[in-house]
Amino acid sequence: MTTFVLFGGTGDLAKRKIIPALYSAYVNGRLAASFSFIGAAREALTDEEFRVRVAASIEAYASEDADHSAEKMAAFLALTTYSKINAHEAGDFEQLKQRIHTSETDPTLFYLATGPDIFIPVVEQLSKHGLVEGNARVVVEKPLGRDAQSAKEINQSLRTYLNENQIYRIDHYLGKEMVQNLLALRFANSFLEPLWNRKWIQDVQISISEQVGVESRGDFYDRTGALRDMVQNHLLQLVSIVAMEPPVNANPDAIRDEKVKVLRALHKFTPEEVSKKTVRGQYRAGAVDGKPVIGYQAEPGVPTASRNETFVAIRAEIDNWRWAGVPFYLRTGKRMASRCAEITINFKPIPYSIFGKAQGPLRSNRLVISLQPEESVQLFMKAKEPGEGIRLSDVALNLDFAEASNLRRVESYERLLLDAMHGDLTLFVRDDELSAAWAWIDPIMSAWSNDSEGLKSYIAGSWGPAASSYLLAQHGAAWGEEYVEG
Known part of the structure; x- marks a missing residue:
């Protein structure tokens, strides 16, 4: 039984x-x-x-x-x-x-x-x-620990009583259908692999935005914050799947071996780099979907002078052969303009346009992988608009999973429960993955704890602090919703 x-x-x-x-x-x-x-x-x-x-x-x-x-x-x-x-x-x-x-x-x-x-x-x-x-x-x-040391202590204690293959560290994002489709997209399609590197990719953007506030979790959230609650697990797991090398097979440990290599290759920030490559914010009163909402410090269970972050944006880098020089922009926040989870691969622009200045600047091709609210993969390419002359615009080659299959969609928790019952560890986090993630997060937390002025505010219902846009703009980039076609 x-x-x-x-x-x-x-x-x-x-x-x-x-x-x-x-x-x-x-x-x-x-x-x-x-x-x-x-x-x-x-x-x-x-x-x-x-x-x-x-x-x-x-x-x-x-x-x-x-x-x-x-x-x-x-x-x-x-x-x-x-x-x-x-x-x-x-x-x-x-x-x-x-x-x-x-x-x-x-x-x-x-x-x-x-x-x-x-x-x-x-x-x-x-x-x-x-x-x-x-x-x-x-x-x-989750959360499994508050920093690298506490996570290590918990893992060591668990291993006193359990073998590693008995421990299922759950991250419900890994149970999402589209996250697993990332593995298929990466390693079952030959045309993508030659392009999946620093030679052809300009930057990678991974965003998880929520419209909700802290709801009834104010006391817990104020002791956790967006960096621990979302970046250390969900976002870094997505980074590792996007950036990993092909595993030798589809066995759980072969996949997790490659993921941990990515986490270990993440460039660890100095205190000076933290101030230049990270943005943290806290929402104030505003409106979401046309309805007024209170600010974070007015939420039940939250101290009125709290300095806890509800928004994080980071310009991360991976120090390895495939990704050297390619920025990975990570962003998450509460009380944002819309609810979405999205990975955008921005390819490098064409070296020269034959269509002249009248056409204006062309946005480069991009691959947009949506995890929620709907699951889809869109490859944006340039095509001529109907009519006289040549006027180019984006056309999306769209794979909508709801339309592509009438099979039942399995929710992430259901999938992960079944995997655990079947003894499949593929979508669960191994102890060395957890340690590598915390080792990257710790220097950021440490620098923030010594910076009393770095917390920005943003209006609920917006896309976060203006500093988040500047983080990309200073390198000639923009978040997807901010880009305006020329």
Whole structure:
């Protein structure tokens, strides 16, 4: 029997993401025929009380294509139980053990949707009660540490009780369909490889923008910030996939070997470089989609004089043969003008235009890979507009994945849960990846901590501080939404 134990089972992440993903996998026949789901948290609940919460979570957040019929819901709830857990109470884990059927072949998946401060106590108790032997796996949520040293300490502690191949460090961005399509795009199409280097690429831009503010996470977010929350994991994972060398095969460790090489090759900033190559900002009151919103310092749980960043832009560089001299512009922020996640590969301009000055400057070809809100790949090329004379404009060769296939789209958490159950580590972060990412982030955090004047403000509903545009403009570049065709 496959057993899924969700620590933090009454929390917001469980309610909004994990339980709906698990239900979607169940109703679409992706789970083992013999399956059980155990919620675990500090609150004292009966099985039936927990099932009521699970049902409410599914009704509110499960995907529309999931079967919401009373029969399916009842069948799923029949597989669901609850176990009260205090991370420091051995007796609670003994009771949990009685609910779990273990064997050498059937996997038991422990998902720690909790704060990192109780990762180690939970895993220690699981180990003491013999629950991480055999085919057991442990999924740990981000953030895994606050810096390189704390991440190292957490990893060393986890490895005291678990083998590396039992640890699934989750980054939900890696579960997105389009992120996996990046591997296919890179390594299954011969025409791109000759162009995928410093000779033909001008710059790479990776943006993840959100329209929402910190919502109910003000206290957590103010201790984390955009650099830790988004850059250290999501953005650097995208950088590593875009920039990696071809792996020897598609096995998990072969792919992760190449990703970590990219992270280690990222140029580490000196304090002087941090001031020139990074921008941090914090949103103030403004309007999003025509509706007024408050500033960050007025958000619940946020100190009124907070210096925490809600926006980051960075001009990164990779010190290796393929990418030397090609800037990677990274950007993320809350309360931005629109919600999107996008990778833009800007190719170098043509060396000479035969069409004369009347045509004006031509924007170079670009490949735009959209991760959200819609998944697509667009290759922008120049073509003649209809009519007399020659007037050129951009034409997109467009691959819209929603139109290209009528197969069901699997949400990222569902995919990652299934991969963990199947023992596939490809889309999970290895310990040396995590260490390399933190080693690059630490000098930036250190320089910011000694710079009380560097935090810029920006109006909610905009594209961030003006300094973010200047970061690119001083090198003759512009963010995609700022470029105006000549």
